[in-house]
Amino acid sequence: MTPEELKRRAIAHTLFPRTDLIAAIERLGYVQADPIRAPARAQDLILFQRVQGYRAGGLEARYADLPVFEDSIFNYGFFPARVREALLPRALSPHWVAYMQSHAPLRRRVLSYLKVQGEAHPRDIEAALNAGRRVNGWGGTSSAATLMLEGLHREGKVDVVRRDAGIRVYGRAPPRKAAMPATHRASALIRLMVNLYAPCPEGILLTMARSMQRTRPAADFDACYRRMVKRGELVTQRVDRTLYIWPHDGPADHAPHEGVRFLAPFDPLVWDRKRFAHLWGWDYRFEAYTPEAKRKMGYYALPLLWREDVVGWVNARVEGRRVIAQPGYVQPVARAEKAAFKRAFDEELERFAAFLLPEQAGTKL
Secondary structure: OOHHHHHHHHHHHHOOOOEOHHHHHHHHOOEEOOOOOOOOOHHHHHHHOOEOOOOOOHHHHHHHHOOEEEEEOOOEEEEEHHHHHHHOOOOOOHHHHHHHHHOHHHHHHHHHHHHHHOEEOHHHHHHHHOOOEEEOOOOOEEEHHHHHHHHHHHHOOEEEEEEEOOEEEEEEOOOOOOOOOHHHHHHHHHHHHHHHHOOEEHHHHHHHHHHHHOOOOOOOHHHHHHHHHHHOOEEEEEEOOEEEEEEOOOOOOOOOOOOEEEOOOOOOOOOOHHHHHHHHOOOOOOOOOOOHHHOOOOOOOEEEEEOOEEEEEEEEEEEOOEEEEEEEEOOOOOHHHHHHHHHHHHHHHHHHHHHHOHHHHOOOO
16 A cells, blocks of 8 residues: 555545534544634534534534533543443542542532532532632642532543533433443444544554553453454554554545545544654644744644645634635645635635634524
8 A cells, every 4th residue: 555545545534425413423433622712623623524514613502412422532522422331430540539539528519519400510519619729730720619520520420411601511420331341442442543543553553542541441452452453353554664554344435535625633634643744744733832933834723635635734713704714835736736726725715614604604503
């Protein structure tokens, strides 16, 4: 397999034909979340490329009625309900163990509040319990009650039941089934990761798996991965010097991709920066946390996919009732392709404007 064929496989696997919201989340298995909205949150940007007629905020607006839940794997995001059994239970980090053990009375009060009220908005529960503030994991301070809700969420005792202007509102989690057998759990999590990032470099897969090994009681991930390859459940092939993995039942159609896409910085297609550099020959950087003077691409540069190449990036913003998109390029588009590229870019910008400004699109969420 050549790098060009690998690129085609990667694009076909994750940029499947647009479908409805729950079908897209089911097919991905996980949608990474990020609070930065510039011009939209990561989860919305990811779903925009996979859900027909999707509008910014659509997942939050429909969340309470969907068979999905919020949790974390190696980072935080949204999962279809079927994944819950593989994710829980998990072991807390020493920091969270210490917090939960040293705040046992607060834990009981928070659970009692939820039993009576049904749900807990951080603002309301803090007003009711007046538990004060504590140092959080970022070095700042947060409401002690909010931290307890986060701890209970990590334990699987509470769920995010909805969001209020982006703020998580919690309720009691449904009863859990018996723990999944360790080998089944490891296989399910490996399958989830490979499906999400296929073709997935073996190195990043094993790094993610070993990270999860520390927090989730499961069979040896490395040994489980080797067995899945031996059984033919996972396919491996070396391209250049990198061993890539994908599901045996991945898409058979790897037809050339056409058009332009504005991708999220955390889109599965570009998430692994080493794979990105191997496939497209340059280093994409997410610079939101880079000092402004040192940025080369911009605060929230969106990778710019044109046909089968990521040719640069786009910085987009809303001004009044217009979306302004400023592209940057790794290298100029070939002269013979400029007209076709401009048409495709303008079409994507029109779709992007409808996504960000739904009232102008004339369609519902």
